[in-house]
Amino acid sequence: MNEQDEIINRMPIRLSNRLSLQIHQFPLLSRPLQAPPSAEASGKRITARIKPQSRVLEIHVPADTRTEVYNSERGHEFGKGQLDDDREKNQERKGGKGREGEEPRLAEIRLRSEEIPHRGVQMLGIVHENELHLHPISATHQFRPTLTYLDILSRKSKRRGGDDSDSDSDDGPPPDPDEPVPVTAAKKKEKKATAGDAKEVQVSARRTDDKAGNLSQLSNARKEMLAIIRAEQDESWQDLQFCGMTTEEAGHSLDQFFSYRSEELHCSTDVTTFLTAAQKA
Amino acid sequence: MSETTSGSGSKPKAISSLAKRPSEVTRQGTQKLKFVPTLPARRSKDAVKIEPVPDTIPASSNDRGRGRGRGRGEGSGRGRGGPRPPVEMVASGPFALGPAMAGTSSSRRFAQAATPIPAPSKTKASSLGAGLSQTAAPKIKREEHKLEKDEQDEEIYSDADEGVEIIDMENVGQMDWMAPDSIIKEKTKRPKKEDPDATEVNIANALDGDEDEADEKDLETMFDDFNKMNYDADNDSQYLCLFQFPSPFPTFSAQLSDTMQTDAPVTPGSKKVTFAPDVKLETEDLSSTSEVKELDGLIGHLEVYRSGARKIRLANGIVLDVSPASQPSFLEHAVHLDMKENKLAILGELFRHYLVAPDIDALLNAMDALDSGSQTVLAGEENLIRMDIT
Numbered sequence: 001m002n003e004q005d006e007i008i009n010r011m012p013i014r015l016s017n018r019l020s021l022q023i024h025q026f027p028l029l030s031r032p033l034q035a036p037p038s039a040e041a042s043g044k045r046i047t048a049r050i051k052p053q054s055r056v057l058e059i060h061v062p063a064d065t066r067t068e069v070y071n072s073e074r075g076h077e078f079g080k081g082q083l084d085d086d087r088e089k090n091q092e093r094k095g096g097k098g099r100e101g102e103e104p105r106l107a108e109i110r111l112r113s114e115e116i117p118h119r120g121v122q123m124l125g126i127v128h129e130n131e132l133h134l135h136p137i138s139a140t141h142q143f144r145p146t147l148t149y150l151d152i153l154s155r156k157s158k159r160r161g162g163d164d165s166d167s168d169s170d171d172g173p174p175p176d177p178d179e180p181v182p183v184t185a186a187k188k189k190e191k192k193a194t195a196g197d198a199k200e201v202q203v204s205a206r207r208t209d210d211k212a213g214n215l216s217q218l219s220n221a222r223k224e225m226l227a228i229i230r231a232e233q234d235e236s237w238q239d240l241q242f243c244g245m246t247t248e249e250a251g252h253s254l255d256q257f258f259s260y261r262s263e264e265l266h267c268s269t270d271v272t273t274f275l276t277a278a279q280k281a
Numbered sequence: 282m283s284e285t286t287s288g289s290g291s292k293p294k295a296i297s298s299l300a301k302r303p304s305e306v307t308r309q310g311t312q313k314l315k316f317v318p319t320l321p322a323r324r325s326k327d328a329v330k331i332e333p334v335p336d337t338i339p340a341s342s343n344d345r346g347r348g349r350g351r352g353r354g355e356g357s358g359r360g361r362g363g364p365r366p367p368v369e370m371v372a373s374g375p376f377a378l379g380p381a382m383a384g385t386s387s388s389r390r391f392a393q394a395a396t397p398i399p400a401p402s403k404t405k406a407s408s409l410g411a412g413l414s415q416t417a418a419p420k421i422k423r424e425e426h427k428l429e430k431d432e433q434d435e436e437i438y439s440d441a442d443e444g445v446e447i448i449d450m451e452n453v454g455q456m457d458w459m460a461p462d463s464i465i466k467e468k469t470k471r472p473k474k475e476d477p478d479a480t481e482v483n484i485a486n487a488l489d490g491d492e493d494e495a496d497e498k499d500l501e502t503m504f505d506d507f508n509k510m511n512y513d514a515d516n517d518s519q520y521l522c523l524f525q526f527p528s529p530f531p532t533f534s535a536q537l538s539d540t541m542q543t544d545a546p547v548t549p550g551s552k553k554v555t556f557a558p559d560v561k562l563e564t565e566d567l568s569s570t571s572e573v574k575e576l577d578g579l580i581g582h583l584e585v586y587r588s589g590a591r592k593i594r595l596a597n598g599i600v601l602d603v604s605p606a607s608q609p610s611f612l613e614h615a616v617h618l619d620m621k622e623n624k625l626a627i628l629g630e631l632f633r634h635y636l637v638a639p640d641i642d643a644l645l646n647a648m649d650a651l652d653s654g655s656q657t658v659l660a661g662e663e664n665l666i667r668m669d670i671t
Contacts, residue, residue: 009585013593015533016577023523023631024614032630033612036458048625050618057625069459121530124615124628125522125635132583134524137615240618243626253617253626265533265578267596272647274639277529 013132014259021124021257023140024057026111034244036064044107048240054232057113057141059242065107072105079104081149081156088152089233106149113141126257133258520632521615525606527638531599533576593637600643606634 026033035046039062047060064070083104122137243249448456451463581595583603591603613631618624 005586005588005590007584008587011583011585012579013581013583013595014578015580016575018575018577019617020619021628022616022618024616025609026612026614027609029612030462030610031612033614033627038458050625052620064459069457119525120528121526123524123526123530125524127520127522134580136530137523238623240623240625243624245627245629247626249624250617250626250628253619254628257617257628259577259579261577263535263578264596265535265576265580267531267533267580267599269529269531270597270647271599271639271644272651273529273531274527274644275648 009130011127011130011132013134014262015134015265016257016259017136018256019135019253021135021137023122023124023137024059024113025116025140025142027142028144033059033061035062038064038066039107046242046244048242049237050240051232051235051237053235055115055139056232057143057240058146058237059111059113059143060108061111062108063106065105075105075107076103077153078106078149081153082106085149085152089148110146111143112146113143116140116142124257128258135257521629523606523613523631523634524603525634525636526601531595531597533578533580534574535576535578592640598643598647600640601637602640604636604638606636608634 033046034040035044044062046062048057049060050057065072065075080103118137118140122140123134124137125132125134127133241249243253451466454460454462581593581599584592584594586592593599593601593603595601615628615631617626617628619626
């Protein structure tokens with residue numbers, strides 16, 4: 001930097017931490033998050049819900065159901081799938097008032113969140129009256145649409161039989177290498193082995209032995225993962241009131257964001273802590 | 282034989298096929314390669330090729346117009362063939378343009394965005410009569426400015442035939458709330474020297490491909506950002522910026538009373554220090570064991586230099602450089618989650634990302650001071666040779 005670099009503007013920075021701020025990212029969305037005008041006209045709003053312990057949020061955005069841009073048949077099909085999926089996971093929305101007729105319709109897009117770990121310290125800054133107000137951000141979540149109703153539907157169509165030669169569903173996820181090979185597959189292997197070499201029989205037997213031996217080790221990690229998933233599924237949703245940017249509540253929160261006291265805060269660390277803390281870590 | 286027809290054989294000629302005929306390939310060595318340039322699909326050629334094929338349909342401007350019409354789901358105008366014979370091999374889409382139209386799609390015309398929307402909840406009435414709302418979907422703040430530049434050369438297309446609506450591809454986004462966004466074309470006639478209006482508006486240039494320009498423009502745009510944020514007094518709270526500080530964030534405490542000062546400085550900033558990426562993050566509201574000291578006050582200054590640099594100067598000689606981080610192209614919300622009242626309030630959309638890093642000179646000087654301070658200073662030490670045992 002040259003020494004002649006002059007300061008044009010110098011604005012004070014203020015810090016506050018009253019609120020619990022989060023950043024919500026929508027990687028697949030490049031438009032503002034709004035309900036379509038047709039849905040808003042019929043009274044639907046964006047809703048949200050949270051599982052606090054698992055730190056998962058869901059935002060439900062009503063979909064545009066005009067006939068020009070919405071396929072009703074598929075809507076009903078998926079709606080049924082979604083209802084079944086909800087019942088399975090015990091997250092059915094209670095009080096389904098205002099449902100269109102008797103059949104459920106897929107009338108909303110569900111965005112599910114994933115927490116993203118922070119690198120460094122994230123702060124939200126707003127310039128207000130020539131002052132920069134900073135506020136720490138506690139979490140960052142990325143939202144993507146969940147299509148779990150498709151799982152249910154594909155499961156159903158798979159169960160219906162193998163005569164769907166042109167169905168879109170695939171055979172499901174490949175079998176876990178840690179879990180014991182399903183009995184039918186093992187039997188098939190043995191049958192094939194007797195038809196061929198004696199060596200083949202040994203190989204297949206060894207494989208199952210290996211699997212039995214490592215079963216406990218490998219699946220510990222899997223057990224933990226499954227436990228986490230199950231805990232998350234067991235936790236129930238808590239509904240949240242979603243206040244858009246222009247609502248009063250949002251304005252109120254924004255007021256709380258700003259720092260109001262103008263005293264200077266005392267700093268107990270200095271710039272070397274950036275390096276020394278990194279060395280310790 | 283192709284060899285004879287191609288004359289001397291070694292001279293490549295443009296033929297329509299790259300397939301090597303057996304006569305051209307010699308087992309040992311030389312293969313006579315025919316280099317065929319792949320001709321880009323020229324509109325005039327396509328129109329010329331396709332027109333003679335349907336003999337029953339006279340090649341006229343009507344066909345082009347019909348193919349051009351992009352009504353809802355009507356494709357190449359097949360549905361309208363009342364008096365027309367059923368066999369229609371009319372080229373549709375942009376290639377249906379005849380040579381007269383070939384120039385139009387190369388012209389740069391920006392889709393005219395709706396007026397910039399500060400409050401995105403402004404709903405547009407949908408005209409149910411036409412079936413489509415004929416209104417654009419709202420765009421997030423960052424992109425509006427790109428579209429404000431509008432060249433006034435409107436293309437006048439041939440008159441629409443009965444029921445056919447001619448729509449510029451760039452205007453598709455305007456047709457309906459759910460319509461897809463058109464790809465924004467770069468201006469070819471961009472003025473070399475940007476006028477002051479353009480610099481103010483040219484905020485999204487960080488995404489442009491030109492790297493040299495981008496660096497300069499980043500500083501410029503940052504300059505304008507802060508100025509704009511300052512002077513736009515009416516809406517100054519709408520520019521939310523994300524600052525990524527290095528961890529650990531300096532610990533601050535209020536210096537109201539002695540008891541406060543002697544408290545262990547567990548501030549939200551220092552909480553984040555200890556988090557490795559795979560450790561659970563605790564928010565202030567959800568964790569019951571962390572001490573949350575409420576902070577509110579002045580911590581330093583942000584200095585804006587004429588060269589475009591930004592520095593944050595905090596207490597205890599902490600100097601940090603502010604630079605623009607890579608800007609995400611998607612939507613981001615800053616949100617207040619209030620678990621006590623079960624409320625999720627959107628504070629706004631993030632406008633810019635900034636990366637904050639310690640100023641290296643200040644950091645190194647401070648490290649030197651720290652190192653030298655920890656050793657006892659003997660008189661006349663400067664004249665002695667110091668042995669580095671680290």
